[in-house]
Amino acid sequence: MNWLSKPVRGLLLDITGVLYNSGEGDGVAIASSIEAVKRLQASDLKIRFVSNESSNTRAKLAAKLGRLGFEIQEEQLFTPAPAAASYLRQHGLRPHLLVHPGVQDEFAEFDMTDPNCVVMGDAEREFTYQNLNTAFQLLIKLDRPQLITLGYGKYYMETDGLKLDVGAYAKALEYACDIQSLVIGKPNAEYFSAAVADMQLTIDETVMIGDDILSDIGGAQKAGLRGVQVRTGKWRPQWENHPIVTPDGIVDNLAEAVNLLLAQNAA
Structure with missing residues (x-):
């Protein structure tokens, strides 16, 4: 081996x-x-x-x-979430969150008014058209749009089968905004x-x-x-x-x- x-x-x-x-x-x-x-x-x-x-x-x-x-x-x-929080802290960023409710506490310290970046994780049921479009509208109006993803997987396994992961949704925003995600997590x-x-x-x-x-x-x-x-x-x-x-x-x-x-x- x-x-x-x-x-x-x-x-x-x-x-x-x-x-x-x-x-x-x-x-x-x-x-x-x-x-x-x-x-x-x-x-x-x-x-x-x-x-x-x-x-x-x-x-x-x-x-x-x-x-x-x-x-x-x-x-x-x-x-990834603690590492992302550290990155936000170091760069003075104000995030708009598109993440699972269970991980939001990792970002409780941040000012989220007038956000200047989007942080996206495995939001599961929060990946609605409305929520994705809100993230798109925020990114497209920024002079220097920044999309931070907590990982970049295509899909993952649950007990009832494969499920789309954050990377699939990140690709949609990258395509629409002509940007590349900053990946915090694997495969970085x-x-x-x-x-x-x-x-x-x-x-x-x-x-x-x-x-x-x-x-x-x-x-x-x-x-x-x-x-x-x-x-x-x-x-x-x-x-x-x-x-x-x-x-x-x-x-x-x-x-x-x-x-x-x-x-x-x-x-």
Whole structure:
């Protein structure tokens, strides 16, 4: 396995599609993923859970994962909203929010009168024509329109099937306004690098495991990481021969990756 050709001291794990599938209520944990995370937590490996989750604050996400059976601390979670809030703060921006109600608390500190940018996350049912058109009208009148997206995924898996993700809606605004989004989250290389730095490791020591071949695997590889694709979540069989991204490894699920890695480290 190419991804085990060099020592691994740290893992970046995607959440949705690797640990659980979202859906009604808290969603459903993927078979064997709870035990796999427990084994990792008991090892000497460092772990960060790197997600484009933008429908909950980190505290709410940690609580939801706890209800599903995972023991994950809030400080182990990397999600885009806190990083976006930091960017807004640094640049003195006043956002118009098109985000899920569950994540709005991350932006409570900001003045949202006379906004000079749009922040868009996975708004789910808030992605109405009226709300998208309001964002368009705000952007098109700005001298320097700025659209900030919390991730850039095409779609994600819920228990009842695939659902459109924020990237699909961002593309509509980009097309209408002749702009390019600033992506905060995967596949942005800086997002992966920040998670690696938080573990006090190097890129060469770290592996990303995810279910999205473009955002997770392709994004990680562009940042210099090894990327391991799981056949869970949004996995598509045709990705075995993807025209753009070749994973460093493909496994059936997180448990298989953990088995291979821990066996290699014990050898």
